[in-house]
Amino acid sequence: MPIAFNRRVLIVLSTAIIAAGVAAGVLSYRRAERAALVELMSTARRCAVAFQDGTLKSLSGTEADLGNPVYVEIKERLIDLRQVDPRVRFVYIFRRQAVTGKVVFLADSEPAGSKDISLPGDEFPEATDSPGLQSVLANGQTATEGPLSDSFGVWVTGYAAVKLKGAVSMAVSPPDILGLDINARDWNGHLLDEGMRSALYVWLLFGLPLAVYVMMRRWGVQDRTIRKLSEAIEQSRSALMITGLDGRIEYVNHGVCEQIGYGRDELIGRDWAEFRTEATSDEVLKDLTTTVRSGRTWEGDWFNRRKSGELYPVNGVVSPVQDHNGRILCYIASLRDMTEARRVEGELRAAKDRAEAGERAKGGFLDTMSHELRTPLNGIVGFTSLLLETPLSSEQREYVQTVRSSGEALLKLTSEILDYSRLEFRPQPVSLLPCEPRVLIEEVLDLLAFQASGKGIELLHEIGPDVPAVVKLDSGRLRQVLVNLVGNAVKFTETGEVEVRVKVRAGDENTVAGPWLEFAVRDTGPGIDSEDQKRLFQPFTQLDDTIRRRYGGTGLGLAISRSLVRLMGGEISLNSELGRGSVFRFVLPLAVVQPRNEVALLAGRRVGLVVRAPGVLRELSRVVTAAGGVAIPCRLAELAVEAVELAIVDCDQGVMAQVLEGMVSFTGRPAGALVALVSAVVEAEDRRHLRQVFPTLMSKPPHHDMLISTLADGVQAVAASAPLEQFDLRVLIVDDNPVNLRLLQRIVTVLGCRSVTATGGRKAIEILAKEDIFDLVMLDLRMPEMDGMEVLRRIRAGEAGQAARTAWITLVTADTQADSKDQLANMGCNDFVPKPITLASCIPALKRAAADRDRRVR
Numbered sequence: 001m002p003i004a005f006n007r008r009v010l011i012v013l014s015t016a017i018i019a020a021g022v023a024a025g026v027l028s029y030r031r032a033e034r035a036a037l038v039e040l041m042s043t044a045r046r047c048a049v050a051f052q053d054g055t056l057k058s059l060s061g062t063e064a065d066l067g068n069p070v071y072v073e074i075k076e077r078l079i080d081l082r083q084v085d086p087r088v089r090f091v092y093i094f095r096r097q098a099v100t101g102k103v104v105f106l107a108d109s110e111p112a113g114s115k116d117i118s119l120p121g122d123e124f125p126e127a128t129d130s131p132g133l134q135s136v137l138a139n140g141q142t143a144t145e146g147p148l149s150d151s152f153g154v155w156v157t158g159y160a161a162v163k164l165k166g167a168v169s170m171a172v173s174p175p176d177i178l179g180l181d182i183n184a185r186d187w188n189g190h191l192l193d194e195g196m197r198s199a200l201y202v203w204l205l206f207g208l209p210l211a212v213y214v215m216m217r218r219w220g221v222q223d224r225t226i227r228k229l230s231e232a233i234e235q236s237r238s239a240l241m242i243t244g245l246d247g248r249i250e251y252v253n254h255g256v257c258e259q260i261g262y263g264r265d266e267l268i269g270r271d272w273a274e275f276r277t278e279a280t281s282d283e284v285l286k287d288l289t290t291t292v293r294s295g296r297t298w299e300g301d302w303f304n305r306r307k308s309g310e311l312y313p314v315n316g317v318v319s320p321v322q323d324h325n326g327r328i329l330c331y332i333a334s335l336r337d338m339t340e341a342r343r344v345e346g347e348l349r350a351a352k353d354r355a356e357a358g359e360r361a362k363g364g365f366l367d368t369m370s371h372e373l374r375t376p377l378n379g380i381v382g383f384t385s386l387l388l389e390t391p392l393s394s395e396q397r398e399y400v401q402t403v404r405s406s407g408e409a410l411l412k413l414t415s416e417i418l419d420y421s422r423l424e425f426r427p428q429p430v431s432l433l434p435c436e437p438r439v440l441i442e443e444v445l446d447l448l449a450f451q452a453s454g455k456g457i458e459l460l461h462e463i464g465p466d467v468p469a470v471v472k473l474d475s476g477r478l479r480q481v482l483v484n485l486v487g488n489a490v491k492f493t494e495t496g497e498v499e500v501r502v503k504v505r506a507g508d509e510n511t512v513a514g515p516w517l518e519f520a521v522r523d524t525g526p527g528i529d530s531e532d533q534k535r536l537f538q539p540f541t542q543l544d545d546t547i548r549r550r551y552g553g554t555g556l557g558l559a560i561s562r563s564l565v566r567l568m569g570g571e572i573s574l575n576s577e578l579g580r581g582s583v584f585r586f587v588l589p590l591a592v593v594q595p596r597n598e599v600a601l602l603a604g605r606r607v608g609l610v611v612r613a614p615g616v617l618r619e620l621s622r623v624v625t626a627a628g629g630v631a632i633p634c635r636l637a638e639l640a641v642e643a644v645e646l647a648i649v650d651c652d653q654g655v656m657a658q659v660l661e662g663m664v665s666f667t668g669r670p671a672g673a674l675v676a677l678v679s680a681v682v683e684a685e686d687r688r689h690l691r692q693v694f695p696t697l698m699s700k701p702p703h704h705d706m707l708i709s710t711l712a713d714g715v716q717a718v719a720a721s722a723p724l725e726q727f728d729l730r731v732l733i734v735d736d737n738p739v740n741l742r743l744l745q746r747i748v749t750v751l752g753c754r755s756v757t758a759t760g761g762r763k764a765i766e767i768l769a770k771e772d773i774f775d776l777v778m779l780d781l782r783m784p785e786m787d788g789m790e791v792l793r794r795i796r797a798g799e800a801g802q803a804a805r806t807a808w809i810t811l812v813t814a815d816t817q818a819d820s821k822d823q824l825a826n827m828g829c830n831d832f833v834p835k836p837i838t839l840a841s842c843i844p845a846l847k848r849a850a851a852d853r854d855r856r857v858r
Contacts, residue, residue, distance in 0.1 A: 010214065017206045025199030032194035036187070037158075040180065041142040044158035047081045047091065048178045051162045056176050061095045061104050065120035071107060078109040087190075089155070090116075090181035093162065094124060096137055103127035103137075106176060116152055126150045132159050136177055147184035154184040239335040242321075247271050250330065259337050261307030272333075275304050292320050292331055301338065313338040430568055434593050435475040437517070438463050441500050442703045444482045449680040449701060452490045457498055459486075459701040460619050464503035465598065465626065471517060472591035474568055481561045482519070485584050488558070489523035496524030496581075497615040504590060516570070516587040523583075528576040536574065561586075599743060600628025601712040603837055608634045608644035612652060616677075620648055627708045639674070646673045646714045648707070650700075651682070651690060659693050660686070673714030677702055726752030727846045729853065733757045734764040734791065735780040735812070740837070744778060744812070747842050761786030761794075768800035774807055776849040778833070781813035781824075788813070789827065796828040808852045810845050812837065 065071040078091045092108035103124045110117035132145030136159040146156035161175035239255035291298035297319040315336045320328045489498040505518040565572045565586045576582035607629045611617040621631040676694035758764035781788035810831040
């Protein structure tokens with residue numbers, strides 16, 4: 001009975017055979033290595049004997065030997081000796097100089113003119129690192145070494161001393177040394193061949209019987225598998241058929257016989273085309289034949305005829321069976337009776353048509369209701385607003401205001417119901433278009449400013465510095481979500497603030513890979529209990545009847561917001577605690593259209609902030625700092641002195657009272673340098689009084705870009721009011737950012753310089769090469785195509801012309817580390833201006849450049 005090995009035993013045996021082969025190979029390798037070294041030493045000794053006649057003593061070991069006939073004769077002997085063994089690449093003779101102790105060449109086997117020749121007197125630089133050479137020099141005994149590398153390659157070398165006949169000892173007559181170099185690759189190749197030969201012998205001797213055993217066992221497994229497959233195919237309810245290349249049936253299982261009504265004996269040998277009906281199109285048959293004959297699988301539908309004559313639909317998958325050479329042997333077909341499937345498919349199609357018809361009817365109804373309800377409501381709200389602009393008695397005005405507020409509430413209620421219904425039954429596709437997040441948020445806050453101001457709530461917003469200027473979003477849906485969330489926050493907050501924050505967020509384990517644009521709406525309202533949060537986003541849901549009676553509404557705003565956010569590919573969440581306010585967050589996929597470039601328009605300017613509300617003060621401080629300014633909280637009275645250059649005043653009730661009583665005056669302040677923030681509920685008459693004191697009024701919440709732009713205009717006014725030092729310098733400004741170029745050009749112009757701008761390093765080199773020499777080159781360090789370090793290197797190397805090589809170069813950089821400055825100074829940089837760029841930081845740099853110019857002129 002044959003022994004049956006399990007898988008673990010086979011692995012152990014295979015590993016043992018492999019290990020035995022490896023061990024035999026290693027032993028053979030070592031044995032061959034020892035024999036080869038002995039042979040190499042023997043060859044070196046035999047070659048050394050050829051020079052025992054004393055001819056080497058007539059060589060001096062200097063270039064003078066090149067004219068010595070003995071040198072020519074010895075080279076010919078060396079060339080002949082190299083032919084003794086085809087593996088030998090170099091044969092050469094060394095001599096150690098008695099005075100210097102250096103090892104030099106006497107002659108080698110390279111023919112005259114060879115690039116690898118070593119001339120008499122050439123020092124052998126690797127002598128001290130050659131253990132074999134040092135050994136033979138020390139005791140005169142034949143030695144080997146290697147593989148070792150030198151300037152010519154990697155070698156195994158044999159050394160033998162050339163002993164003169166009659167010499168008594170090495171001390172009396174130090175021998176010259178003969179060396180033979182064999183290429184390490186040939187040497188190792190020979191040894192590996194010996195090792196592999198022994199390993200193969202072992203593997204064949206022991207591995208072949210094991211391989212035969214494994215193959216026999218595999219054949220047995222395959223035989224059992226084939227029998228199992230045959231039984232499975234036969235007993236399967238699937239209809240399987242095998243046909244020959246001529247289309248005649250060679251095998252059918254029980255499923256085919258049951259499906260078509262014939263017995264196996266009636267089907268074997270018949271052409272399977274006999275069972276196809278005329279209802280099967282010629283195109284289907286042509287496609288089937290072409291596909292399977294090309295070696296590919298075909299799937300499709302046709303009609304068969306049962307033995308009873310009934311036609312029935314068939315879905316078939318026909319595949320060619322190929323041998324290992326790719327030759328088609330036969331075809332196998334799987335046939336599925338589609339009678340029942342077609343019936344169910346017809347019923348589902350009819351149901352789908354009815355559902356779509358109902359959906360279209362719902363959509364049409366919603367569109368009609370939207371128009372029919374909103375049209376009269378818009379008329380009511382619009383005309384009551386016009387009526388309020390006409391002369392009315394106080395009683396009439398109260399009635400009209402009541403009608404308008406009721407109409408607005410009804411219009412909002414109708415809009416929410418229709419919007420929710422449209423989202424549930426017929427959502428429109430997302431429309432991704434370029435959108436400015438900052439502008440959109442500020443527009444939303446403008447819509448709710450009057451409502452928030454009426455309750456004394458501060459509306460705040462913070463845009464993260466990494467938020468792009470323009471992104472791709474569905475701005476209409478985003479605006480609706482923000483209006484719902486901010487509107488709810490204002491409605492349920494009695495005092496404090498409502499803030500909108502936007503930042504870029506990377507993906508985490510709970511979300512798809514980012515980046516995401518995260519929006520957060522924070523309020524200081526009553527907060528929401530954790531149990532109530534679970535049903536907050538459900539439609540027509542409010543937390544209790546008290547809220548419904550006090551605030552009104554349908555409870556649809558958050559449900560609509562969640563549907564819109566999900567439709568845009570994001571998700572919304574809530575964090576809230578009772579008595580500590582709420583934060584609604586939602587994320588949207590971020591697609592950047594244009595990144596945001598912060599420009600230091602207020603570079604170094606001291607901006608006074610007369611603001612008592614902590615949230616507003618934090619927001620204005622961030623905005624001023626981001627623009628390069630220095631935010632200084634102060635009182636209103638401090639603005640009358642020269643403590644600050646610009647100012648923002650929040651006109652709350654205290655400031656308003658002082659202005660109306662004539663207690664505030666800013667005579668002597670530059671026009672445009674003072675901005676007053678005014679609540680939306682401030683009456684026109686009060687605004688008129690404010691304009692008599694403040695040059696600029698801006699409604700709250702302020703638009704950040706507009707606020708900074710207004711203050712920047714004040715910077716120009718401040719600069720115009722104080723004389724600045726002037727420098728008559730010709731300046732080349734190099735930067736890839738057009739905003740930074742304009743800012744720096746404006747600064748140097750104010751300081752009396754003439755300037756030329758270059759948008760990038762390559763353009764700067766071209767300008768320097770063509771135009772007259774500049775007194776100063778102001779070079780940005782971080783540029784994408786060619787950075788400032790590369791531009792600096794090329795200028796100092798003369799690529800921009802000889803005149804530019806000595807130009808005074810000032811780098812504009814945010815890198816203030818000392819080691820970085822030292823590195824740049826070593827490359828030829830003369831000076832640095834830190835970012836953000838300011839008028840104050842440029843003046844010392846221009847002074848140093850002017851001093852360098854004056855020194856050169858003298």
